[in-house]
Amino acid sequence: MRVRQTASRQVTSLDGVWNFQVDWDNNGIEKEWFKAALSTPRAMPVPGSYNDIVTEVDVHDHVGYVWYQRKVVTPKFGEDRLILRFGSVTHAGAVWVNDVLVAEHIGGYLPFEADITDYVKPGEEFRLTVAVDNRLSWQTIPPGRVYQDNTGHTRQQYWHDFYNYAGIHRSVLLYTRPAVHVEDVTIVTDIDGADGVVKYDVVATGAKKVSVRVLDADGKEVATAEGAKGEIRVKDAKFWAPGHGNLYTLEITADDDVYPQRFGIRTVEVKGYEFLINDKPFYFRGYGRHEDNIIRGKSHDNVMMVHDFEVMKWQGANSFRTSHYPYAEEVMDYADEQGFVVIDETAAVGMNCGLGGGIFGEQGFTTFSDDTINAETQKVHAQHIRDLIKRDKNHPCVVIWSIANEPETHTDASLKYFEPLAQVARDADPTRPVGYVNVMLSPPDKEKITQFFDVIMLNRYFGWYVQTGNLADAEKALRDELDEWIKRFPNKPIIFTEYGPDTMSGLKDYFRRPWSEEFQTDNIGMFHKVFDDYTEVVGEQMWNFADFQTTPGIMRVGGNKKGMFTRDRLPKPNAYVVRDRWLKKKEEQGS
Numbered sequence: 001m002r003v004r005q006t007a008s009r010q011v012t013s014l015d016g017v018w019n020f021q022v023d024w025d026n027n028g029i030e031k032e033w034f035k036a037a038l039s040t041p042r043a044m045p046v047p048g049s050y051n052d053i054v055t056e057v058d059v060h061d062h063v064g065y066v067w068y069q070r071k072v073v074t075p076k077f078g079e080d081r082l083i084l085r086f087g088s089v090t091h092a093g094a095v096w097v098n099d100v101l102v103a104e105h106i107g108g109y110l111p112f113e114a115d116i117t118d119y120v121k122p123g124e125e126f127r128l129t130v131a132v133d134n135r136l137s138w139q140t141i142p143p144g145r146v147y148q149d150n151t152g153h154t155r156q157q158y159w160h161d162f163y164n165y166a167g168i169h170r171s172v173l174l175y176t177r178p179a180v181h182v183e184d185v186t187i188v189t190d191i192d193g194a195d196g197v198v199k200y201d202v203v204a205t206g207a208k209k210v211s212v213r214v215l216d217a218d219g220k221e222v223a224t225a226e227g228a229k230g231e232i233r234v235k236d237a238k239f240w241a242p243g244h245g246n247l248y249t250l251e252i253t254a255d256d257d258v259y260p261q262r263f264g265i266r267t268v269e270v271k272g273y274e275f276l277i278n279d280k281p282f283y284f285r286g287y288g289r290h291e292d293n294i295i296r297g298k299s300h301d302n303v304m305m306v307h308d309f310e311v312m313k314w315q316g317a318n319s320f321r322t323s324h325y326p327y328a329e330e331v332m333d334y335a336d337e338q339g340f341v342v343i344d345e346t347a348a349v350g351m352n353c354g355l356g357g358g359i360f361g362e363q364g365f366t367t368f369s370d371d372t373i374n375a376e377t378q379k380v381h382a383q384h385i386r387d388l389i390k391r392d393k394n395h396p397c398v399v400i401w402s403i404a405n406e407p408e409t410h411t412d413a414s415l416k417y418f419e420p421l422a423q424v425a426r427d428a429d430p431t432r433p434v435g436y437v438n439v440m441l442s443p444p445d446k447e448k449i450t451q452f453f454d455v456i457m458l459n460r461y462f463g464w465y466v467q468t469g470n471l472a473d474a475e476k477a478l479r480d481e482l483d484e485w486i487k488r489f490p491n492k493p494i495i496f497t498e499y500g501p502d503t504m505s506g507l508k509d510y511f512r513r514p515w516s517e518e519f520q521t522d523n524i525g526m527f528h529k530v531f532d533d534y535t536e537v538v539g540e541q542m543w544n545f546a547d548f549q550t551t552p553g554i555m556r557v558g559g560n561k562k563g564m565f566t567r568d569r570l571p572k573p574n575a576y577v578v579r580d581r582w583l584k585k586k587e588e589q590g591s
């Protein structure tokens with residue numbers, strides 16, 4: 001659960017400038033670096049990706065462990081438990097309090113905690129050490145591979161486009177919590193006329209008494225109930241809706257613990273080709289995004305977060321996808337507040353060797369095989385889906401779970417791999433549509449898994465990766481493929497989750513050729529013209545909100561340049577054209 005300051009929970013932030021050291025030989029754990037102060041520390045901000053903060057290429061490109069360390073004064077915690085919480089450590093973290101290993105976690109985009117009560121004393125100082133490993137394997141989500149190059153350097157390969165930023169990317173908190181406490185709550189809402197129906201289910205092991213109060217946005221009590229589980233009616237409710245971040249709080253009291261869980265009253269449903277929010281057809285306008293910023297890398301930063309939402313609102317967007325991993329909890333909270341609609345995606349990206357290290361690579365190589373992605377990966381992936389849903393289930397902004405981006409889905413092995421995973425998502429949350437994002441290598445005639453999902457999400461690059469620069473052919477190919485999807489998989493709304501060409505900001509061209517600003521306008525305009533002809537298409541999320549950093553590649557110029565905005569969030573000319581379109585749509589659609 002999100003950490004909240006309440007009468008029963010005291011929160012201390014451990015963010016700041018920590019000590020940092022690269023583990024060149026990746027043997028710090030055997031050498032027990034956690035048992036003493038780091039030998040040659042340098043400064044490193046937390047949260048932050050370390051990669052672009054430094055200037056040495058060896059640190060930037062290091063494959064393996066780096067260490068973070070700081071001193072912490074233990075607050076008074078009385079009879080309570082004292083908990084350490086990391087918003088995310090990318091990709092694996094081991095945490096020591098003095099000499100004691102208190103947590104180990106794999107998975108770079110989700111939070112984890114450690115109960116450190118038994119290892120510290122109030123008022124005393126302790127040494128907090130974190131070993132961070134940026135290595136990926138075939139059994140991690142996302143996958144990757146570590147190898148030695150010809151000169152003996154350790155390198156890492158992965159099949160996703162964005163740069164593998166690493167470090168302690170989100171806030172580190174220390175908080176107190178009563179031993180008997182609210183461990184979890186699930187809130188599901190329905191609408192009945194003008195009223196909201198709120199079903200809640202609290203987990204508070206050992207609690208003698210659980211009661212809840214529903215508070216409106218002003219903190220006024222609007223309903224109460226007794227018991228860990230129940231149904232509450234909120235009279236004349238203010239519904240959460242796209243563009244309307246109306247929120248309530250379920251204030252839970254379990255014995256001595258008080259926990260405020262925010263929620264919104266709204267419904268989501270797929271009906272034929274319609275995507276309904278509160279029974280009204282919704283059309284997605286927006287982007288796939290990245291947690292990516294100059295110098296900060298993948299670090300969460302409130303300045304950048306609020307600015308990005310301002311820019312998205314300026315353009316008339318109403319939604320985004322958390323491509324290609326769970327975003328910071330602060331972002332999900334803010335999307336709730338701003339009434340933004342979110343497609344919430346796991347970190348299952350790059351599970352497609354057909355796309356190679358760059359775009360075209362080891363074609364014909366099967367991704368889902370014993371020596372690559374296998375049953376163990378599937379287990380990790382399933383757990384990751386459960387953890388994401390557990391973290392984000394109470395966010396009204398989340399309307400679709402996307403369980404993977406562009407995986408291989410045209411082989412029998414991939415069918416075997418994904419069928420149970422779709423079910424894992426449904427079991428974890430029976431209330432929201434589930435989908436996955438399809439790649440061009442699996443067109444409708446080859447595709448094998450769409451039947452398990454509620455929506456069709458497509459990443460399409462006609463006119464860019466194929467029919468490059470030929471928009472007439474590109475348009476035909478796009479229409480033909482859309483017709484084929486509708487024929488083979490009817491009654492599933494189609495959302496375009498990626499489209500658009502790389503565009504160098506400032507590159508002008510009378511001939512409107514690929515890479516120019518003119519071409520971005522033409523290519524994206526072609527897609528939009530086609531979307532307008534299909535009622536089955538219920539969303540356009542272009543790729544990408546902003547230019548972002550990648551691994552080096554012959555198709556990358558200082559990163560991926562498919563942004564609507566530059567990496568420092570300035571509009572390319574196309575952004576104004578799309579703004580006109582989206583503001584018009586916003587007026588027509590009311591959100």
Ligand code: E9O
Pocket residue numbers: 160161162324355359406439440441459461465466498543560562
């Ligand atoms: C994923 C995203 O993270 N989709 C990629 C994006 C890109 O710009 C990347 O940034 O490259 C596009 C994959 C396109 C594959 C096209 C294959 C065409 C073969 C027919």
